[in-house]
Amino acid sequence: MTKNKEKTVLLTKDGIRHDGRKREDLREISFEVGVLDRADGSCLIQWGRNKILAAVYGPRELHPKHMQMPGQAYIRCEYRMATFSVPNRKSPAPKRREKEISKLLGEALNPALFTYLYPRSVIDVFIEVLQADGGTRCAAITAASLALADAGIPMKDLVTGVAAGNLSEKIVLDLDDVEDKEGLGDLPIAYLPNLEKVVLLQSDGIFTPNQYKEALDMLVPACKKIYQLQRKAITDKYSQINEAVQKDLEKESKEKSAKDKDSKTKDDKKDKKADDGKKSKASEKEEKKKKGLKKSSRKKDDKKQASKEKEAKKD
């Protein structure tokens, strides 16, 4: 006897999805920038139940040398899913899907960077999916672009990713795992929100031309919304650094002024001592001088007396 598995209602008549979201709602997104000490730049993204870590190393010399590009840097991206990231244990060996996603994420990050600034070098972008729940490639690219910014690599723009989907012939935003698997189609994009450029567009499933248009009309504003969160995450991190630097500077200047004050009082004491010494020496000299004068006047008087006596004798 086979049990009939209950089918999830993906979209109610009122337009409510299985997790309570409306059609154009995003899942909750949060970023933590600079979470890894050893990487040049890093970012942990939590997007719904997705948890993804992006780490950036470089720019650094590319090995093997035959892969070096004389006029630009090579963006080497590696997307991996942890064995524990999905309900059924995933084999640790990289699958075709991971290789494909690695390649297309690297290509989508490229237009956001001034790659010509770093000829013959490589910028490594490692992406580890710790927990997957649909839309990992979009979340991964969003986190990777923040990790690149955190590494201090000059960028033309941030890259923002999000997917739309077809649920019961209705276009919805940001599919989770259930919607991704049971829906009619999935359309992920990556977008440069300032340059207004689509750098990745994939389509899996059924979309009519009108549905494509509707999906894009939903995706672009969603990317702009996510971009604001990205900006906030990076500016928050750097304002924290600025505050810490400011505090350090204030502490340093306070310590310096305390030291200066200390050394000034010491110098004053020294000067006073030296002055006192000089004064006592001067008074000693004065006394000696006075004594000398007295002696010499006494001598003069004696001489005068002697000459007077002589003259008296003569008379």
Ligand code: UDP
């Ligand atoms: N998935 C899975 N096992 C795998 C690969 C993917 O369970 O080996 C799940 C995972 O939740 C993923 C979802 O399927 O997020 C959709 O995968 P897809 O290939 O559409 O990529 P994504 O939507 O994550 O960018």
